[in-house]
Amino acid sequence: MKRLLLVLVVLATLLPGLVGAQVAPVTLSVRVGLGGLVKQNSWAPAIITVTNSGQDLQGEIEWRWDNEPTVFAQTLDLPRGANKQLLLPVRAPSFGGRGTVRFLVGGQPVALATAVADVADMGQAVLAVLGDEGPAIIGILMARNLPSLRALQLTSGELPDRPELLAAMNWLILTGDTAQLQAEQQAALQGWVATGGHLVINGARPQTALGLGALAPATVDDTDQTLPAADVVPPSEVAQPGPVHVLHLVPRAGTTAQTTATGVTTFVQHRYGMGMVIQSAVDLAHLGTTRAGLARLIGLDTLDLSSNNRSPAFGLLERALRLPALRLPSFGALLSFLLCYVILVGPVNYLLLRRWDRREWAYVTIPLTVAVFTIGAYLWGTTGRGSRVIVNELAVVHAASGATTGQATTEVGVYSPVRRAYTLGFPADALVEQSMSSFRRTAGTPIRTLRTDSAVEVPNVLVDVGALQSFTAEQTISVPPIRVTQTGGATDTVLVHNDSNQALEDVIIVQDGNALQVGALQPGAEQRITLPVNGALGGLNVPGQGTINRQAVLMTMVEGSGLFDNNPAAPPHPDASAPAPAVVAPQKGAASQLLVFAWLPTSQLPLQIDHRTTSTQGETLLIVGADDAPDH
Structure with missing residues (x-):
């Protein structure tokens, strides 16, 4: 009998390990944020890749920051041989960018991976460049030595399809073919601008504005031309002397256009919701310099990078809610209740018992009065x-x-x-x-x-x-x-x-x-x-x-x-x-x-x-x- 009990104990000890060994072929990898960057208390994408070379599994993927108690999870079916990639929206932490993703089966973890994100402060502006011209433009901006600016490069595959997941960015410069973006990504850009984002459409190629529809402040005609670079910015701010290629922009109604002395449109802008869209007819990387050009052309020198144009919505309900059930009783009502209790349990009780000549009943009437008022309260x-x-x-x-x-x-x-x-x-x-x-x-x-x-x-x-x-x-x-x-x-x-x-x-x-x-x-x-x-x-x-x-x-x-x-x-x-530019974006x-x-x-x-x-x-x-x- 003792031997049988010993065998059972050993099996009970080894069984969880045997089960874990059966599902061990699950592997995880994760990257968090836009180009590895998140902004404090903003939504960010966690891109998780899961592979399974073992048995069919049903479970949950969960993410948790090391310094935050909130867990973000999603159900996941993982058949044998699966190689899945999913996007899990997570809320960025206040500090500390390290977190862990786990795959749970029956509530038990069978695989995990960690990732570290760069957490930007709320007061820091984040500028992203989408497209091939990213390194050149980012290099110019970082050489500008703007202390409150963080810059990163994105590919079209890294651009989320929800506007909330773009909240870490203040500025986005588009340089590639936006027609290649998915419809959800294009809609996300539109929603992001409406909530305060600033979008810049580079003028290196006409395809950059194709996928934006009416969000672009101008259409691009088939004709184009060249201009001396000094007609667009001062000669001291030209990175590459000589003529520059200029797209033919046709401003939409209700937009603001900037033109040269000869009537050529170089920049067009319009507001969309709380945000701004600026469209350039020239390649910003060709014009900008480390001295002043690019940062001023897209407004970085004149815009308060730490401002928050999006109005706050967090904490409003508790301050503005008029729910009667949450109200405390008025001071007058509480005072009246206490006075009634004091008068009844004291003078009234004493006078009545004295009149009836039953003072010894006080041992009963006082507890009864207390009980009645307790139940009433x-x-x-x-x-x-x-x-x-x-x-x-x-x-x-x-x-x-x-x-x-x-x-x-x-x-x-x-x-x-x-x-x-x-x-x-x-x-x-x-x-x-x-x-x-x-x-x-x-x-x-x-x-x-x-x-x-x-x-x-x-x-x-x-x-x-x-x-x-x-x-x-x-x-x-x-x-x-x-x-x-x-x-x-x-x-x-x-x-x-x-x-x-x-x-x-x-x-x-x-x-x-x-x-x-x-x-x-x-x-x-x-x-x-x-x-x-x-x-x-x-x-x-x-x-x-x-x-x-x-x-x-x-x-x-x-x-x-x-x-x-x-x-x-x-x-x-x-x-x-720095000298004032001859022509700047409005x-x-x-x-x-x-x-x-x-x-x-x-x-x-x-x-x-x-x-x-x-x-x-x-x-x-x-x-x-x-x-x-x-x-x-």
């Missing part, structure tokens, strides 16, 4: 908390003028009247993370997001009694088209037209740190406003009628972004002694852009709790960037 608290789970949403959506899609950042708050763990289900295209304001990312409180074919699940979300747990979901959504057009003439005006079938509420025009309240805008209606906007943001009155305090949302955004700065400080010129400061804020009384993010669709209540704030007025 409990019922008061539970009644105030309610009896059901409440889900509130606040979406901030950035869109371009006239666009039917926008980039949404939705904060979801889950309130529970009792302490309980829930499984939350988000749409499959959402990038989900627990809000930092809700959960401080401490090592003892990990959250795991699992991507499946049909949803993004967050299991075991513990919500305390009467507390709120909030998550952030980012995705591309449909939006009501709003056309915002600036018109020139004797007086500058802006025309806001609601092209949708939905009414817009509390419409506000914002420019140069000032604001003007327009009010409601019905479907098909338009409003013409004379510029400049001179009203103070603090004087607006947009409280809203629902659970979201709209005024609190706007004021919180004022505190966290540069959208409302009255006097945005321009950074000093890196080389004040630039307009970020603060001069006109924005339209409009509210919708609903939100679009469906949510499941414990695998059942739940009702939500929420609102949507649309932020639409106006098209630039053409020069006049």
Whole structure:
């Protein structure tokens, strides 16, 4: 009998190792970020390659940063002989770029690999170059010695197909054939620009603008010509003396063009949403020098690289939510309750027992009074908390003028009247993370997001009694088209037209740190406003009628972004002694852009709790960037 027990113990010890040996043929490799670079607290792509030379497996791929508790996972079927590559969106850490990817089968790791990413600070600008001219352009820019600039080169295969995964970049210079990009990559570029990205289209070849459609501010004609380089930049800034090849750009309506003295268009720009697109007719690598040329041509000398044109959406919900169940009882109500308790348990109890000549009953009446008030306090608290789970949403959506899609950042708050763990289900295209304001990312409180074919699940979300747990979901959504057009003439005006079938509420025009309240805008209606906007943001009155305090949302955004700065400080010129160029790309400061804020009384993010669709209540704030007025 003892021998049999010994054999069983040995088998139990060796069995996990035997099972692991059977699945050991799984190998992993991973690279994280854009060219190995990620930006603090921004989404980044983790490209994972998995091979399997053993038996068929079903499991999960998961990534975790060494210094962060959040785990990002995805289900994966891995048949025998498979060699798969998948993209797992991960949120970059605040510090420390080392992480580990694991393949789990039945919850047990069977393969792992590590990777290290270069983490850029939020205050650092990142410029990427896509195409063959990357080394030349990056070399010029890095020789420019811009301390807050990080530069990297990308290939078309490294360009993500989601705008959220491009968030690490401030600038992107295109030099290759964009028609070779996938439709999802082209749409991602469009969404990235709408949320504040700056796109530069190099003029080395006409194919660079082919895949961008209307995002390119100009079309390229079949004809081209040559010009002396000094007609484009000062002679001291020309890298290669002699004539330069110039594409024939035909500016689109509503764009701003820069021409030479002979009328040749050299640069065209236009705003798209919160971002900017600059199209060059010449090869920037041919013109730029280490002295001044390229950095100034694309606006690096005049743009505040550390500014954040994209308005903040994180932490807004908890500051602006008006949920009765979260309110504490008023001071007057608590004081009245305590006074009643003191009076009843003291004077009233004593006087009654004295009148009845039953003072010895105090041993019974006092505990009974305490019990009654205890039960009353409990019922008061539970009644105030309610009896059901409440889900509130606040979406901030950035869109371009006239666009039917926008980039949404939705904060979801889950309130529970009792302490309980829930499984939350988000749409499959959402990038989900627990809000930092809700959960401080401490090592003892990990959250795991699992991507499946049909949803993004967050299991075991513990919500305390009467507390709120909030998550952030980012995705591309449909939006009501709003056309915002600036018109020139004797007086500058802006025309806001609601092209949708939905009414817009509390419409506000914002420019140069000032604001003007327009009010409601019905479907098909338009409003013409004379510029400049001179009203103070603090004087607006947009409280809203629902659970979201709209005024609190706007004021919180004022505190966290540069959208409302009255006097945005321009950074000093890196080389004040450098001569001014004869012709430069047209630039307009970020603060001069006109924005339209409009509210919708609903939100679009469906949510499941414990695998059942739940009702939500929420609102949507649309932020639409106006098209630039053409020069006049």
